[in-house]
Amino acid sequence: MDMSAFDVTTWGLPPLWSTILIILDYAIKIVAVGVVPENRRPSSSSAWLLLILFLPIVGIPLFLFLGSPYITGRRSRIQQEANKRLVQGTAGIPDWPEAIDVPRDLGSLVTLSRNLTSLPMVTGTDHGIRHDYEANIRRMAEAVDEAQEYVDVCIYIMTADPTTEVFLSALERASARGVTVRVLFDHIGSRKYAGFRSLKRRLDAAGIQWSLMLPFLPLQGRMRRVDLRNHRKLVVIDGTRAFMGSQNMIDSAYGKASNARSGRRWNDIMVELTGPIVASLEAVFATDWFSETGEDLTIRAYEFGDRMAERESAIGERLVQGRHREKVRKDSEVNAVQVVPSGPGFRTEPSLRLFVSLVYLARKRLRIVSPYFVPDESMLAAIVTAAHRGVGVDLYVSEQADQFMVDHAQSSYYEALLEAGVRIYLYPAPAVLHTKCFTVDGLCSVMGSSNMDMRSFGLNYEVSLLAYGGDITERLHEIMDEYRDISRELTPEEWAQRSWGRRWLDSAMRLTSALQ
Template identity: 30%
Template sequence: MFWIIIALLIFIFQIATILIVEFRQPSKTVAWLLILFIFPIIGFVMYYFLAREFQRRRTVRKRSVVAEEMRLQALMRCRIVHRPGDMNNKQFNTQERFFGLLQSMTLSPITGCNETVVLTNALAAYRAILGSIEKARHHIHVEFYTIRDDKIGRRLKEALIRKAKQGVEVRLIYDGVGSLELGGQYIRELNEAGVETHCFLTPRLAFFEKRMNYRNHRKIVVVDGLAGFFGGINIGDEYLGGNPKLGFWRDTHMKVEGDAVYFLQDVFMRDWWFTTKQRLTGPEYLPEHNCKGNEQVQIVSSGPNSSEDAILECVFSAISVAKTRIYITTPYFIPDNSVLMGLRTAALSGLDVRIIIPDVSDSKLVLYASLSYVAEMLAAGVRIYRYKKGFIHAKVLIVDDLIASVGSANLDMRSFFSNFELNGLFFDERTLKVLDDDYKKDMEDSEELHLSAFQQRPRWQKSAEVVARMLSPLL
């Protein structure tokens, strides 16, 4: 009896700890309690090492001091948009409140002198990235969540080695978990050629610092401070359709030249300092550009070390100001309550709300979690499509003819709260038209779900969705 009482007290202590620490995020609390009930001791050990709150204040203060001088230089060289009336998109004349939210993100304002290219799928993205790398004269900055030692991974390695031997500064950041399978030989060959490589939170370091849950999910390439690339595409043959289980891989990446590249550079330099404690300074990293375009672009980054959830705030605000349509493409649909309510309310109000999700997925658990939201979305009038041509990995949001978002962040709680992410916001008619055309093509390659048919799915699948939904805040 004595040991039973001791075990019970320990269990109560574990429950109380989770309730006290996670009281701000009830859904996350439920997920950890479920794990704790299934694995009483192991669950708490997992919680201790995986769920520690990132040390925000101290890290934010250090990072801001390190990069402040360079960011001020970037602001001085940019054409910054300060008023809704200065936007090329005249719909902002009636969007003072939304514009105010975007303008409040002082680390990366709306820039006015840019040229952009939508890179639909990996083949176009890899060609553009490798082509830009070949033209590099001073530096190449590369940051990916996943890099694989396969055909395209070796092409990237060879290109970086070639440029390093030509005297170009080459720096590479890769995530410790996302690139877990990347062999040491790959990195050694880069280092021997003069490429500086660093792993963002190696699994061992992340485990003992209790930061395993926080990953760098960004995908950034900056060449000479003049051309920048970002979006949803990592480095791996599967993005070219090389995974037989997933087949054709549908994705979206962006190329930008002009003012916005300075802020892509700023994010990379902050991540470089975080990873290496080396400060990158000098005008050569923020060179004068000859961009003739007038497209307006805003780079938005977020992460667990930030005092703001910038990407979530942008997504929620964009949904809340929609007047006619909200189009979303996401491989992982696990929204927080605010986004979920925003989408339901928009659809119930008569807006055209559409969401494209995969039919096949690289994660069954995440797919079931996504499907757990489908019935309530359909009941509210949201139109849901499952992509049939292969696996859709693009992360795109289009609201009216007002704004589009493309980047690395999925519409899930991991991207909103746990990952280091980066999105670009686009406001000009030409870019929105290209993204809209891509969206319509994706709908043609998808099958629309209907509530009556979806409700007939097997009981085992419904049960799997329930479990996955409870665990979804941790996925």
């Protein structure tokens, strides 16, 4: 709201106050123009400036509370300390396994991610990438039933319902037999679902250690920024087996009878891993646990190398020692893999930098699956440029996203993508394509919790897995083929026929998506 546009004398104020308000109005504008763009993307700066200049009463408080893309204080210090300890613990480990012939271009990106997150590429055995929602939960429950020492769970949305019963029961059995069970779930992400309160009571009754992630409980003196989320999904068992991917611990209709009746269900993937890579995922969990509880699991960063060596499979051990290279090529289960954590605790935006660099690495084919595709300028430029370079780019998205604003913000990018030659496949409504992954030239791939949107790159704590060799990339291609077979392709001609109202909504929601 431009205060100078009003005749303040009509408010019964003397001329002096009128002058003061006009000066204050212009002072706010001058300060905002100099402060808002600092270390911020141009699109984000423009959106914040528009809000502050036109609606200062709303824009200024929001910017002061939510405007920073980074965290400070205790959580920032925890992340920095974790990074230092990981650097110390992995000092003797190469950027990638010595027996793996990583292409030079890809190797530079592995080094990039290690420099940003302190985690090297190691080996990991893939025991299956599953996209059967209920089967994923059953398999995690089976693994929990095999736990002997501890189970660590970090899930964005977690509730007690008939679908998750098998997993919760397994956690209770583990705790009853003396296994240490720790559970983290996001407060704002989980609290709106029906099983939230009963879940907390149930965990307490079972003697399971649990904590909310990023709790917003002002009456208890626990206040966090309400726009931040811990979006990670991972389970670690005894430090030897892990699961990670895109799936939450809730029924596939997300607790709504209307979704179940209409056939609206979420489709996800999870990968099961053993080998040295489990230690990297365990370090991510330990950092989150310390951030929320103050309990130092010691991350055992100083033992990181020893823990990996102790827990390697026979094949993994041969990889690290540099022997039996032919075995590496023939064994389709052994992958070179790197955990890439990201979030507001990192000022270097690890996921965004890696993802953009991988897109520029593409020479033949780029396949992207993202339920929320709202890229920043650098990601959009990379994808459009790849298409203009002759790379075949396929984008798989839901025909109708589960969030109104995201659905329209995402759609605002379709015209530029289609003009560049990107092929857009719409996963049929009412189902929600919630998988997050992409592959580059069939050479390497990324999967995990991170969407290709500005929220995931800046405001969410995420965890991704970069994979090379082995069978992870091949398996992701097979899953994408299944998505393509049931999707329909959006054509430039069809998109050109959309209504003026749809165009306006898309543009308006695109602007709001940049407010970070």
